[in-house]
Amino acid sequence: MTWSVGAGLEGKGVLVTGAAGGIGRAVCDAFGKTGARVMAVDLEQAKVDEVVAGMEGSGHVAVATDLRDLSAHEPLVQRAVAELGNLYVLASLAAVLRRRYSIDEITEDDWDFQHDVNLKAVFFLCRAAARPMIAAGQGGRIITFSSQGWWTGGIGGSVVYAASKGGIVSMTRGLARTLGQYGITVNAVSPGQTHTPMLMTGLDPKVYESMKAQTPLGYVSEPEEIAGPVVFLASRHASYITGSTINVSGGYLMY
């Protein structure tokens, strides 16, 4: 076995959603360094083009799609197989957070918007991505994204978001049970506070300071610190890990 962080990923096709986001960019960059070929998916073409232009390696593809459109998932996955040569990894990061500091302010649209992107679209894309992995018979890796909110119930006006991320943990476990027979592992990464637009938008500075104070490592992580565990989970070294929720929170929560 080759002992490197991205062992086994050279030439593998990787689909990353939320690729233009704070963590998504770092995940794309990290996969690029492993020799994998990446399809970077996000809402705006110019932004994913920029992500791909900055990546190491070759054969990467930038695609603009709104993942709430479930009919776009099959064509997206087929395009990944055709243009990357295969599809071995799905890293599903796309998500939205609408903070409402009072639950009385939460609207039905707030609920639907966050659950449609954060949970519903993730399930259907995971299912679509698993099909060519099963057909290829080479196993595969699905990495979903939860949040510490799945455990805490959400801090800083994020109860609806937290509920969607709790759904991610349950769904990840269910998919791991379903897909294990095909050699496909399914795991969730649960970041703590990470320095990205999602964290900082609308966040009360006092809440931000208290988050830092409650983190044993004493700081808010940079996106690269989340990308490492994602690449690890996709690599050969994580072959016996499935159904897990990997807590990457600087000790903010311990589980």
Ligand SMILES: NC(=O)c1ccc[n+]([C@@H]2O[C@H](COP(=O)([O-])OP(=O)(O)OC[C@H]3O[C@@H](n4cnc5c(N)ncnc54)[C@H](O)[C@@H]3O)[C@@H](O)[C@H]2O)c1
């Ligand atoms: N930043 C944090 O502190 C933190 C903490 C815990 C979990 N997370 C999770 O990590 C993941 C990445 O978060 P981030 O901080 O990089 O967020 P971000 O807001 O920087 O990036 C999210 C990306 O998803 C894209 N996106 C949103 N809706 C989409 C849709 N319908 N179709 C396609 N793309 C869409 C956005 O355009 C954006 O580029 C998310 O799943 C988030 O919930 C982040």
